[in-house]
Amino acid sequence: MSIEIEYDTATEDLDLDSRNREIRTMLYDGACEITFTKLNGDVRTMPCTLDHKLLPPQPLKEFHETRLYKPETLSVWCLDRAQWRSFRVANVTRVVKLQG
Numbered sequence: 001m002s003i004e005i006e007y008d009t010a011t012e013d014l015d016l017d018s019r020n021r022e023i024r025t026m027l028y029d030g031a032c033e034i035t036f037t038k039l040n041g042d043v044r045t046m047p048c049t050l051d052h053k054l055l056p057p058q059p060l061k062e063f064h065e066t067r068l069y070k071p072e073t074l075s076v077w078c079l080d081r082a083q084w085r086s087f088r089v090a091n092v093t094r095v096v097k098l099q100g
Contacts, residue, residue: 003097017071035094036087048076
């Protein structure tokens with residue numbers, strides 16, 4: 001069974017904090033495909049994760065570096081590029097939990 005969430009990006013009463021937390025919860029639990037509109041207007045489907053078991057090894061200092069929480073953006077580990085990437089939460093149209 002796969003889990004899939006679709007978002008309407010035209011919704012004006014968008015709660016970015018709730019959407020950010022919902023997406024992060026799915027990413028901490030494994031890999032997902034996130035479909036979003038990039039700033040240049042292109043649509044991208046990105047396999048990504050925040051699951052510590054799937055992240056590359058990092059020095060302890062870098063791993064525990066504190067960042068300011070901003071509900072409008074989300075930084076993730078991109079599995080097909082093997083790099084950290086970010087996207088605007090308001091531009092996400094679909095999240096699919098990957099099996100594996």
